[in-house]
Amino acid sequence: MRTVIFRTIAPYLAALMVLFSVFVLLRGHNEPGGGFIGGLIAASALAIYGIACGVAAVRRAITLHPMSLSAAGLLMAALSGLVSLFTGQPFMTSQWWYVRLFGVEVPLSTPMIFDIGVYLVVVGSIGSIALALEERESD
Amino acid sequence: MAAADTAVDLSQAMRLEPVLPGDWLVVAPLLLTILGGALCLITRKNTEAQPKVAIIFLTLLVLSCAGLLARVLDKGVVTMVAGSWLPPFGIAFTADALGATLALTSSLVALAVAVYGASDVDRSGRRYGFYPFLLLLMTGVCGAFLTGDIFNLYVWFEVLLISSFGLLVLGNERAQLDGAVKYAILNIIATTLFLIATGLLYGIVGTLNMADIAIKARGIGMDGPLTTVAVLYFLAFAMKAAAFPVNFWLPASYHTPRIVVSAVFAGLLTKVGVYALLRIFVLLMPDARAALADLIALVAILTMLTGVFGALAQTDIRRLLGYLVISGIGSMLAGLAIGTTPALAGAIFYAVHSILVMTALYMAAGVMRALGGSFSLRELGGLYGANPAFAAVFLMLGFAVAGLPPFSGFWPKVLLVDAALVGGHGWIAAAILITGLLTTIAIGRVWVFAFWRGGAEGTPDGYEKALAVPDPKITGAGIWLPIGLLLGLIVLLGIQPEFMMQVAGRGAASLGEPLGYLRSVFGDAIQ
Numbered sequence: 001m002r003t004v005i006f007r008t009i010a011p012y013l014a015a016l017m018v019l020f021s022v023f024v025l026l027r028g029h030n031e032p033g034g035g036f037i038g039g040l041i042a043a044s045a046l047a048i049y050g051i052a053c054g055v056a057a058v059r060r061a062i063t064l065h066p067m068s069l070s071a072a073g074l075l076m077a078a079l080s081g082l083v084s085l086f087t088g089q090p091f092m093t094s095q096w097w098y099v100r101l102f103g104v105e106v107p108l109s110t111p112m113i114f115d116i117g118v119y120l121v122v123v124g125s126i127g128s129i130a131l132a133l134e135e136r137e138s139d
Numbered sequence: 140m141a142a143a144d145t146a147v148d149l150s151q152a153m154r155l156e157p158v159l160p161g162d163w164l165v166v167a168p169l170l171l172t173i174l175g176g177a178l179c180l181i182t183r184k185n186t187e188a189q190p191k192v193a194i195i196f197l198t199l200l201v202l203s204c205a206g207l208l209a210r211v212l213d214k215g216v217v218t219m220v221a222g223s224w225l226p227p228f229g230i231a232f233t234a235d236a237l238g239a240t241l242a243l244t245s246s247l248v249a250l251a252v253a254v255y256g257a258s259d260v261d262r263s264g265r266r267y268g269f270y271p272f273l274l275l276l277m278t279g280v281c282g283a284f285l286t287g288d289i290f291n292l293y294v295w296f297e298v299l300l301i302s303s304f305g306l307l308v309l310g311n312e313r314a315q316l317d318g319a320v321k322y323a324i325l326n327i328i329a330t331t332l333f334l335i336a337t338g339l340l341y342g343i344v345g346t347l348n349m350a351d352i353a354i355k356a357r358g359i360g361m362d363g364p365l366t367t368v369a370v371l372y373f374l375a376f377a378m379k380a381a382a383f384p385v386n387f388w389l390p391a392s393y394h395t396p397r398i399v400v401s402a403v404f405a406g407l408l409t410k411v412g413v414y415a416l417l418r419i420f421v422l423l424m425p426d427a428r429a430a431l432a433d434l435i436a437l438v439a440i441l442t443m444l445t446g447v448f449g450a451l452a453q454t455d456i457r458r459l460l461g462y463l464v465i466s467g468i469g470s471m472l473a474g475l476a477i478g479t480t481p482a483l484a485g486a487i488f489y490a491v492h493s494i495l496v497m498t499a500l501y502m503a504a505g506v507m508r509a510l511g512g513s514f515s516l517r518e519l520g521g522l523y524g525a526n527p528a529f530a531a532v533f534l535m536l537g538f539a540v541a542g543l544p545p546f547s548g549f550w551p552k553v554l555l556v557d558a559a560l561v562g563g564h565g566w567i568a569a570a571i572l573i574t575g576l577l578t579t580i581a582i583g584r585v586w587v588f589a590f591w592r593g594g595a596e597g598t599p600d601g602y603e604k605a606l607a608v609p610d611p612k613i614t615g616a617g618i619w620l621p622i623g624l625l626l627g628l629i630v631l632l633g634i635q636p637e638f639m640m641q642v643a644g645r646g647a648a649s650l651g652e653p654l655g656y657l658r659s660v661f662g663d664a665i666q
Contacts, residue, residue, distance in 0.1 A: 071180035071271075078173040081166075081221075088157035091166045091232075093223040 002052065010052030017045035025119050026112075035115035039122025046123070047130040055135045066128035073120025080113035153223045161210055165219045165232045167203040168242055168281035171196055176274035186265040190257035193270040197250040200277065204243040207285075211239045212642065216649060216659035218287060226287075226660050227348035233287030235656055237487055237646030241414055242284040244491045247628065248406045248498045249277045251621035255502055256399045258617035264309050264397065272309070273403065276302035283411050287660060289337055289423075290347045292415065296333065296379075300326055303408060306400045307392065318395030325388035329378035336371035343368065350660035352423050353653055361426040369427030372419050373435070379412030382472055383442040386465050390449065393464070394457035394514075398505035401457060405464045406498035410490050413471045420475060421483060421650040428478055436476035440570040443469030447574050450581040454516045456504045456589070459581065460497065463540055466574055467493040470555060473567045477558050483647035485554030488639055492547040492632065496539045499625035503533050506618060507589060517596045519589035524603050530590045532626060537582030539629045542575040547632035550640065 021041035028034030046066075050058045062069070084093035096109045149155060175196025182188050211217055211234055220229035234242075253273060260269045279299025286292050307319045341347055343364050344355040359365060374385070381389040389409070393401050420428040420435075428435070446466025453459040467489065474486025504514065510526060511519040523530040539546035552571055559568035593603045632639050649656050657665045 067183065068181050071177040074173060074177040074180070078170055078177070082170065084223075085160070085163060090154065090158050090219050090221060090223050091163065092221040 007052050010049055014045040014049040017048070018042050021045065021119075025115060028115060029109075029111060035118030036122055039119040040126060042119070042123045043126035043130060046127045047134070050131055050134045055131050058131060062127075066124040066131065068124070070121050070124025070128070073117040073122075073124060075117070076120065077114050077117030080110045080117060083110050152225060152228075154220065154225055155223075158219065161206075162217055162219050164203055164207040164210055165217050165234045165285055166221075168200055168207070168246065168285065169232075169278055171200050171203060172274045172278040172281060175200075176271045176278065179270040179274060180268070183266055183268060183271065186262045189265050189270045190253065193253045193274060194250065194257070196274060197246065197253050197277070200246040200281070201243070201250055204239065204246045204281070207234055208236070208239040208243050208642070211236050212645065216656050218659040220660075227346045227351040230291050231287035231348055231350070231660055232285050233350070233656065233660055234285050235646060235649045235659075236642055237414070237417065237650060238284040240487065240491060240642050240646060241410065241494075242281045244494045245280050245284070245407050245410075246277065248494055248625070249273065249280075249403065251498065251502075251624050252399055252403045252406075255402070255505075255618060255621040258615060259399045259505060260309075260397065267309055268305055269309055269400075272302045272305040276306065276403070276407070278302075280407050280411055284414060287349050288347050289340070289349055289352065289419075292418075293330070293333055293337060296330055296411070296415075299408070299411065300330060303404065306403070307396050309397060309400060312395070315395045318392035321388050322392035325378060325385070329375045329385075332371055332375035332378075336368050336375060339364065339371070340368045348660065349418070349423060350653070350657045354657065354665075356424050356426070361430055365424065366427060366430065369420070369424050369431060373416070373431060376412045376416045376419070377438065380409045380416065380468050380472075381412070381442075381465050382438050382468055383445045383465075386442065386445070386468075389465060390453075390458050390461040393461040394455055398457070398501055398508065401460075402498045402501035402505070405460065405501050406494045409464060409468055410471075410494055413468060413475075413486070413490055416472070416475055417483065417486065417650060421478070422653055422656065425651075428475070432476055432478060435472060436564065436567055439469045439472035439476050440566060441469070442466070442472060443570050443574040447577040447581060451577060451584070456507060456514045456516065456519075456585060457501070459516075459585065460500050460504060463500070463578065463581070464493070464497050466578065467497070467540070469574065470552070470571060473559065473571060474555055477555075477562050477564055477567065479558055479562055480644070480647045480651050481554055482558035482562070483650060484640070484643040485551045485558055487643040487646045488554060488636075489548075489551035491639065491643070492539070492551055492629070495547065495625050495628050495632075496536060499622055499629065500536050500540060502618070502622050502625070503529075503536055506622070507533070509618075511589065516585065516588045520592040520594040520596075520598055521590075521603055523590040524593075530586075532622065533590065534586055535626060536629070537586060538579075539633070541578040541582055543579065545630070545633040547629045547636075549633060550636040551643075554640075554643075 021038040024033040024041060025035055025038030046058050081092040083095050094109055094111050096107060099106045099108055175193060178192050179189050216233060216235045218231055218233045220226050220231045222229055256269055276299050279295045279302060282295030283292055286295060304323055307322060308315050344352050346352055378385040393404055443466050446462050446469055449462035450459045471486045471489050474482045506529060507522060508514050510522050513519055539548045542548035542552040552575060556568045556571050592598060
């Protein structure tokens with residue numbers, strides 16, 4: 001698998017896939033996409049990078065351990081449901097904020113935070129499984 | 140787009156009136172365990188901090204469950220529907236006396252296990268996630284007890300199942316993987332059956348909300364498709380609850396993990412299956428329960444007897460206790476088979492008792508191993524001489540599991556036997572009493588061999604073998620505290636059963652006459 005072509009292209013491919021996964025994640029609120037599928041795409045980016053350049057390089061690149069990413073995502077998703085406690089509404093009622101950035105109205109919401117949490121959980125758990133499997137093969 | 144410039148009547152789809160902060164107690168157990176689990180996962184390398192984080196969150200869990208139970212007893216069934224959507228479309232969390240009681244008991248057991256684990260689980264066990272898995276297991280268990288949506292129940296079963304796989308293979312030994320494979324395959328089959336049955340049920344009644352199903356299934360009465368669904372549910376949850384004849388996975392797997400993991404499994408997992416049976420067969424489909432009553436009674440009697448005969452035949456304490464778990468499941472199923480309110484109250488009381496006592500017994504088995512160096516009755520001996528106080532504790536736990544007064548096992552058996560005789564089910568009453576006698580013999584056998592005898596098998600009478608001095612960490616306060624907490628509750632329930640009787644009665648009544656449950660979900664318009 002470690003041909004010159006693959007090793008040269010893999011970092012760019014992985015970067016593109018991560019970018020695309022973020023696009024899919026943010027698009028997911030109103031159109032097909034979302035945290036789960038976005039997370040899967042990002043995890044496959046990690047897997048491809050791992051196949052091409054070795055697991056150690058992936059671990060260096062993502063800095064945090066994938067399980068920590070997962071845990072942070074779980075924390076985010078759970079906390080996003082808690083926001084409605086302060087508005088007197090039931091658990092997980094969505095809250096919206098409309099922020100003007102550079103003249104554009106950007107809607108931000110708790111479902112988005114939840115979705116980012118799901119994204120991180122999927123990247124973390126699938127990523128750590130993939131990396132563990134690749135590690136076994138290489139040693 | 141802001142909501143203000145669209146003229147939609149949201150009150151048709153959403154709850155618009157504010158929610159009382161107290162209603163958040165329904166979801167608090169889930170949130171606390173998820174947050175605690177995530178924090179433990181983040182700090183998994185810090186093996187000193189993990190038990191502290193877990194114990195803090197589990198203490199909060201106990202408090203929130205106690206608060207929830209108090210609220211349910213005070214104001215009736217509490218419901219919160221996620222995302223403000225109106226039921227049956229929003230996913231409801233509905234806590235009645237049954238769910239809240241079991242959630243409180245489970246959280247107490249989990250706290251005891253976390254304290255026990257602080258002395259018992261080594262660094263590698265902690266690094267591989269004992270505490271995150273324990274907390275997420277509690278998410279699944281509490282979620283299953285508190286949800287008001289049958290698909291959501293499936294999701295919580297998955298959560299607790301995945302966490303239990305993690306706990307089961309903690310340590311990566313050969314025997315553990317062997318046990319885990321048997322456990323996993325049987326449980327996945329059961330979960331799949333559960334999912335298939337839920338799909339069929341949705342096809343019949345067109346809803347997943349439990350209160351809504353309860354209304355619609357009562358309207359349909361008993362017909363072919365609904366009976367099929369009921370039988371599928373019975374098979375699925377009988378597997379989960381380890382009822383005869385689909386109980387073989389339990390003795391094959393419960394003796395393989397660390398003893399503290401066995402303790403939490405024996406306490407909680409099978410009881411979630413029993414809870415689901417009670418919820419589905421009494422609240423959702425009472426006609427199906429009536430139609431299947433004879434089958435359930437047969438399964439209950441055989442489960443009780445095969446369980447206790449298995450216990451009599453075993454020499455490994457952990458396997459023996461595993462069979463006693465099964466035998467207890469039979470008693471709870473007997474309550475379901477009789478089906479009257481006192482019988483269901485007996486089953487609920489028995490579930491509470493069984494959660495406490497089975498966990499405590501497994502913990503005690505861990506202490507026996509620490510003192511005597513083995514789990515085998517052939518190799519144990521002389522424990523009375525080594526630690527007389529512990530011998531007394533074990534005997535009390537043994538009496539409790541056998542149903543002797545003045546411990547917690549006595550009252551649910553009184554309720555069940557009485558209900559069986561009143562309802563004309565003499566066989567069930569006889570089976571419960573015989574099982575109690577045989578359990579006493581099984582426990583007596585453990586006590587005589589492990590405690591009374593001077594040493595391992597073959598030690599002549601009157602000789603006392605000197606035991607090696609155990610690791611002080613294994614017999615210190617961190618072990619005695621959780622066992623003491625559980626034993627205290629067991630004695631308290633035995634001496635002062637009125638409160639528990641009342642709560643179990645409330646739980647049984649809200650299953651049988653669910654008006655309060657339905658009104659809590661759909662508002663007071665329901666008749």
